[in-house]
Amino acid sequence: MSTESPVRVFIGSGEASLLERKTLMYSLRKHSKRALEIYVFNGTHNAIEQEGRLPVLANMSLNVKYRNYTEFSNYRWLIPEICQHQGRAIFLDSDMVCLSDIGEFFDAPMNGCDMLAKAEAYKGSAAWGMSAVLFDCSTCRFDLEQIFSEVDQGRFTNTEFHQMAPKFLAVHPFKLGPIDPNWNSFDHFDAATRLIHYTNLRTQPWKFPGHKHESLWFQYFNEARAAGYITQQDVDKTLSRAYARQDILAPKKADAGNGSATGSPETVPMQSTFKAVKYKLRKMLGLQKKKAA
Numbered sequence: 001m002s003t004e005s006p007v008r009v010f011i012g013s014g015e016a017s018l019l020e021r022k023t024l025m026y027s028l029r030k031h032s033k034r035a036l037e038i039y040v041f042n043g044t045h046n047a048i049e050q051e052g053r054l055p056v057l058a059n060m061s062l063n064v065k066y067r068n069y070t071e072f073s074n075y076r077w078l079i080p081e082i083c084q085h086q087g088r089a090i091f092l093d094s095d096m097v098c099l100s101d102i103g104e105f106f107d108a109p110m111n112g113c114d115m116l117a118k119a120e121a122y123k124g125s126a127a128w129g130m131s132a133v134l135f136d137c138s139t140c141r142f143d144l145e146q147i148f149s150e151v152d153q154g155r156f157t158n159t160e161f162h163q164m165a166p167k168f169l170a171v172h173p174f175k176l177g178p179i180d181p182n183w184n185s186f187d188h189f190d191a192a193t194r195l196i197h198y199t200n201l202r203t204q205p206w207k208f209p210g211h212k213h214e215s216l217w218f219q220y221f222n223e224a225r226a227a228g229y230i231t232q233q234d235v236d237k238t239l240s241r242a243y244a245r246q247d248i249l250a251p252k253k254a255d256a257g258n259g260s261a262t263g264s265p266e267t268v269p270m271q272s273t274f275k276a277v278k279y280k281l282r283k284m285l286g287l288q289k290k291k292a293a
Contacts, residue, residue: 006035007106008087010079013094014071015044016243018234020198020206021094023217026224028098036102039082043071048082064144067151067158076133077142085137093131093197095204097220100194105134105183113177114139117164118184127163128176131197132184140174147172189213206244209252218251 009028013021025038040049046065047055058078068074076091083089090106092098108116114136121129151158156168164176182194187203189196196213198204205214206221224230238244245251 004034004103005087006037007032007103008037008039008083008089009102010039010041010076010082010089010091011094012041012043012070012072012075012091014042016071016241017094019221019230019238019244019248020204022230022234023206023221023224024092024094024096024098026227026229027220028102029229030220030223031098031101032103033101034103041072041075041078043068043073043075061145064148067148069158069162073162074144076130077144079135080137080140080142083135083137085141087137089135089137091130091133091135092195095198096132096195097198097217098195105132105179105194108134108179110134110136111177112175114174115164116177116179118181119176119178121184121186122163125163125165127160127165129184129186130162130164131199132179132195134179187211187213189216205251206248208245214251221248 011021011024021040028036028038038051041047041058042049042055043065045055046058046060048058049055058075059081060074060078064074072094079089079091088106088110090102110116115130116134118129118132121127147161148158150156150171151161155171156165159165160168164174169176180194182192185193185196186199187197196216198211198213198217200211202208203211203214205211205217211217221230225235235249239246239248
């Protein structure tokens, strides 16, 4: 392990994303050549978690928390303050798998930029992809109460803030630079990919079958389980709350014709969370329909 300073990584998450965030955390540690300090923003509980330590409350008002798009959207902007405006830190969404040494991202030349992110991440816009960000914590300051007051005044939108769009940057002139896009590869994998981001909510492998790179995610998920990084308790809790497909331990392949999978209600992937939970509740209560003789 290198004697260089640890790589600080913050992951945006919540209770519903326990399995995917632990899969990401395992992948980060698998490929890292140096020490990692991994922090989790658990938006469900407005908390910051770190392995081996008790969680602490995040310094976020309810006014700002209620503006989240996801459970964790606004937490990334707390990172420079948490780091006492010193050094660097990385933010990652939880629905990712790291395939290379995250230290390479951490050490990327910033050339005087406040943040590095994915440039022109969305077609037809100058917006930045802020789901994988390298912060210079010494230069970044986000007054979230003020920023959302400006959203309410119509100076820019919440989306323009989260994508560092030109309208937001006209008011808050942060300097952004591009990362190698292979460090935030949207639903694509090839030999150059360093971090794959499963952005399609309808085909995320832990929820539904059909993603063209689902086998890659399951490879890391199963490795994390074998290493004890993901426990059976983690899996049981996730399935009992219907946060993941019910066949996650033995996933069925999607039908090539229509993207569906076949099987009994006990094993069908979570095509409909409601149907899966409803079936199990009816079975527990003895209310499932009798088959005709």
